[in-house]
Amino acid sequence: MQLSTTVCALATPPGEGGIAVIRVSGPDAYAIVEKVFVPIHQNKKVADAKGYTALFGHFVLRGQTMDETVALFYRAPHSYTGEDVIELSVHGGTVMADSLLEALYLAGAVPAAPGEFTRRALVNGRISLTQAEAVMEIISAGGRQGAALASAALDGALAKKIAGIQATLQSLYAHLAAWIDYPEEDVPELLPDELTMTLEEAKGELDKLIAGYGAGAILRHGVDCVLCGRPNVGKSTLLNLLAGFERAIVTPVAGTTRDVVEQAVMLGDVRLNLFDTAGVRDVGEKGDAIEAEGIRRSWKKLDEAGLVLAVFDADAGLGPDDLSVAEKCQGRPAIAILNKQDLVADDDRLRTMEETLAPYFKKVLCLSAKDSASLPKLSAAVSDLLGTGQVDTGAAALCSARQLRAATAARDALAQAIRSQQEEGLGPDAAGVCMADALAALAELTGEDATEATIDEVFSTFCVGK
Numbered sequence: 001m002q003l004s005t006t007v008c009a010l011a012t013p014p015g016e017g018g019i020a021v022i023r024v025s026g027p028d029a030y031a032i033v034e035k036v037f038v039p040i041h042q043n044k045k046v047a048d049a050k051g052y053t054a055l056f057g058h059f060v061l062r063g064q065t066m067d068e069t070v071a072l073f074y075r076a077p078h079s080y081t082g083e084d085v086i087e088l089s090v091h092g093g094t095v096m097a098d099s100l101l102e103a104l105y106l107a108g109a110v111p112a113a114p115g116e117f118t119r120r121a122l123v124n125g126r127i128s129l130t131q132a133e134a135v136m137e138i139i140s141a142g143g144r145q146g147a148a149l150a151s152a153a154l155d156g157a158l159a160k161k162i163a164g165i166q167a168t169l170q171s172l173y174a175h176l177a178a179w180i181d182y183p184e185e186d187v188p189e190l191l192p193d194e195l196t197m198t199l200e201e202a203k204g205e206l207d208k209l210i211a212g213y214g215a216g217a218i219l220r221h222g223v224d225c226v227l228c229g230r231p232n233v234g235k236s237t238l239l240n241l242l243a244g245f246e247r248a249i250v251t252p253v254a255g256t257t258r259d260v261v262e263q264a265v266m267l268g269d270v271r272l273n274l275f276d277t278a279g280v281r282d283v284g285e286k287g288d289a290i291e292a293e294g295i296r297r298s299w300k301k302l303d304e305a306g307l308v309l310a311v312f313d314a315d316a317g318l319g320p321d322d323l324s325v326a327e328k329c330q331g332r333p334a335i336a337i338l339n340k341q342d343l344v345a346d347d348d349r350l351r352t353m354e355e356t357l358a359p360y361f362k363k364v365l366c367l368s369a370k371d372s373a374s375l376p377k378l379s380a381a382v383s384d385l386l387g388t389g390q391v392d393t394g395a396a397a398l399c400s401a402r403q404l405r406a407a408t409a410a411r412d413a414l415a416q417a418i419r420s421q422q423e424e425g426l427g428p429d430a431a432g433v434c435m436a437d438a439l440a441a442l443a444e445l446t447g448e449d450a451t452e453a454t455i456d457e458v459f460s461t462f463c464v465g466k
Contacts, residue, residue: 003083003123006032008104009112010097011465017092022100023465024109025117029084030073035107036060036100037071037088046086051075059088061103067096081117082124115462119455122447129447129458130158130403136462137220137399158403159446161209161396165202165410166442172198173435176428192421195428199418199435206411209396213404215387216397218306222264222271223386226301228329229311230321234339238311238369239263239276268379270388275301307386308334309378314366315343318353326360335381336361342368402457406445413438 006026012019024033034046039057049055051074059069070089079085090096105111113119118135121127127135138151172195227235242265263274310329312322326336336357344350354364363381367374383389391397398404417434420426443449 003027003120006109007112007116008101008109009117009465010101011087012092014094014097015092019089020092020097020100022088022090022097022104023085023112023117024088024104025079025081025083025085025112025120026109027084028108029086032104032107032109033071033086033088036103037069038065039071046071046073049073051078059090059100059103061099062106066099066103067091069100077124077126080126081120082126083120112464114464115459115466118462118466119459122455128156128159129450129455130162130399130445131156132447133400133403133458134158135466139463139466157394157396158209158398161205162442162446165205166439166446168198168202169435169439169442173432173439176432176435192428195431196418196421199414199421199431202438203411203414203418206407206414209398209407210404210411212391213398215391216399218270218386219388219391219393220399222273223306224304225272225274225307225309226305227274227276227309227311228301229325230313230319233311233313233316234369235276235311238309238337238339239274241369241372241375242267242272242274267375268383270379270382270386272307272382275305306333307382308332309337310334310361311337311339311369312353312357313340314338314350314353315340317349318356326357330360333385334361335378335385336364337369337378338364338366339369341366342371400458402454403445406441410438410441410445413441 004027006024006028008022008024011021011023030046030049036059037046037057038060039045039055044055046055053073055071055073057069057071058065058067060066067090072087074080074085076082076084088100090100115136118127118132122129122132134151176195227239229235243263244265263276265272265274308329310325312318329336338350338353341350350366354366357364362385365377365381367377398407413434417431417438420430420434421428440449444454
């Protein structure tokens with residue numbers, strides 16, 4: 001990326017829409033836009049436009065007037081990228097957007113790479129690396145809670161939390177280094193209990209961040225959720241209830257669903273990437289080959305799922321195929337759903353089925369997949385199982401696998417420092433070496449010491465125009 005160039009890109013989704021916005025950023029942004037944008041008032045000039053102002057006019061391509069245009073001006077350093085930025089809005093649709101981009105290319109701009117505007121903001125000190133990652137998290141968030149988490153990161157919640165941990169460790173490290181390196185000076189001795197307590201407090205803060213990563217990731221991106229069970233227990237009916245429309249075919253014929261049916265739905269604050277699988281049963285060696293392949297895919301999806309909703313027919317009772325499903329779900333994030341509760345009059349029978357399934361599942365629910373009143377109960381169970389209900393969306397949170405790796409490395413270094421003092425009987429200099437490793441990992445997390453490869457990793461997920 002060369003900051004000497006001026007780049008441009010479509011900042012709104014391609015295709016039909018009310019408007020299309022083209023963003024231009026770089027040292028020659030004003031000079032380039034002046035070649036293609038003509039204000040409606042002849043006494044107005046692009047070069048004279050102040051920051052946070054707008055002009056109405058039209059753009060031209062090869063001397064031909066093309067479309068009405070609104071230009072919004074941002075002067076460096078008070079812009080998203082920290083450079084001169086101009087955003088040009090034309091009528092939505094591919095023709096005018098492509099024509100405006102062509103005019104800008106002819107005037108000297110070059111196409112922006114994916115994430116280049118945000119990367120320029122990072123290089124120019126407008127945002128930190130953790131804030132840059134939060135930008136894409138906001139764009140891709142699957143729900144309001146996930147967007148709130150990403151917004152907190154963009155506001156600097158994570159950076160502030162890590163900065164506090166760094167300040168504590170740096171102060172401790174400096175004290176320890178001075179005491180070790182300058183014994184002739186009157187440096188107060190660092191008491192072992194004080195050293196260990198400070199290390200444990202810092203490690204505890206990192207433990208909280210790491211523990212909250214999984215639930216936060218689910219709120220931002222959703223979770224792959226498999227509906228499984230033997231034929232005709234109501235999996236497709238449950239899928240249709242969650243989707244709010246007839247997504248899957250429902251018939252009394254066993255084996256109706258023969259392949260995996262996919263549908264994304266919102267259940268409370270959690271996006272479920274639902275996979276309705278073929279009913280699992282023993283079809284025998286001479287059974288339907290297509291159904292057998294569907295069952296194989298069902299088991300494969302169950303192995304990959306982040307959440308399993310195993311459906312059982314409460315009216316028919318539990319059979320060998322049901323117990324096979326239950327055994328497959330043991331140890332997984334799985335909820336057993338006793339469907340068709342409305343058809344069962346004997347509460348003792350339901351309790352017996354619940355007790356039979358309880359050893360295999362985190363939770364067992366009784367409900368009717370035909371009744372929308374079942375949704376709040378299911379939503380609460382999913383939220384509790386995945387831990388999403390306990391997430392503070394305004395607090396600091398790790399929002400990428402890269403951040404998780406760095407935080408884990410820092411936490412592990414501090415754990416080793418504590419062990420060196422409490423279990424291994426080593427001197428405080430051993431703890432100092434571990435603290436240096438922890439500080440290096442935290443500096444990589446925030447981007448202070450991030451390599452070019454790390455930055456490339458962050459921006460590899462970005463879309464063009466952001």
